[in-house]
Amino acid sequence: MRILIAVAGKTGTAMTCAQRLAERLEGAQVVDLNLGWPDPKEYDAVIVGGAIRMGQLHRKARAYLAQHKGALLARPLGCFICCALADEAQEYLKRNIPAPLLAHAAAAKSLGGQLTPRARSGMDKFLTHSLTRALEKEGRQPPSIDQEAIETLAQRMREALGAG
Numbered sequence: 001m002r003i004l005i006a007v008a009g010k011t012g013t014a015m016t017c018a019q020r021l022a023e024r025l026e027g028a029q030v031v032d033l034n035l036g037w038p039d040p041k042e043y044d045a046v047i048v049g050g051a052i053r054m055g056q057l058h059r060k061a062r063a064y065l066a067q068h069k070g071a072l073l074a075r076p077l078g079c080f081i082c083c084a085l086a087d088e089a090q091e092y093l094k095r096n097i098p099a100p101l102l103a104h105a106a107a108a109k110s111l112g113g114q115l116t117p118r119a120r121s122g123m124d125k126f127l128t129h130s131l132t133r134a135l136e137k138e139g140r141q142p143p144s145i146d147q148e149a150i151e152t153l154a155q156r157m158r159e160a161l162g163a164g
Helices: 013-023 059-067 069-073 086-096 099-104 122-137 147-160
Strands: 003-008 028-032 045-053 077-082 107-110
Touching: 003 013, 003 059, 013 028, 013 045, 013 077, 013 147, 045 059, 045 069, 045 147, 059 069, 069 099, 077 086, 077 099, 077 147, 086 099, 086 107, 107 147
Parallel strands: 003 028, 003 045, 045 077, 077 107
Antiparallel strands: none
16 A cells, blocks of 8 residues: 655644654655645555644645645545644644545544744744743643544554555
8 A cells, every 4th residue: 555645844743743654554655745746646545734833734735635636535535734732723624624625534633733942933933932931821731742643543544445
């Protein structure tokens, strides 16, 4: 089985999640959508994921979903987002994944997120520090990658491929 994991992000969290997911799926290949757009027709299944920033899925991931909608509807599909605000994850999925693709997906999950000020600059760095301080004041833990969600997404994709 050939599985494409097409991912787009800015700070590396989405790529880290994609690589962890690939480790759990035999025949998976991770492709950075910032570097190229593979044809999903060449794969038995496709997983598309990306970072959420300011409520929006990375523009390359959104464009890939839109451009390849027909091919994605013709094979097992998984979708994931990486976001710092877990409470908003379901809304982000609904708002950023086209409804037909979301309905077709074997799984659509938030894989968590990370606040990485060192990977940011300017206003992004300021906003990251501000969010970190706000979470601390509320007594909430900073976001982290959700290993259980990665396992669940991998399992659902295996089931969709009949490799349960």
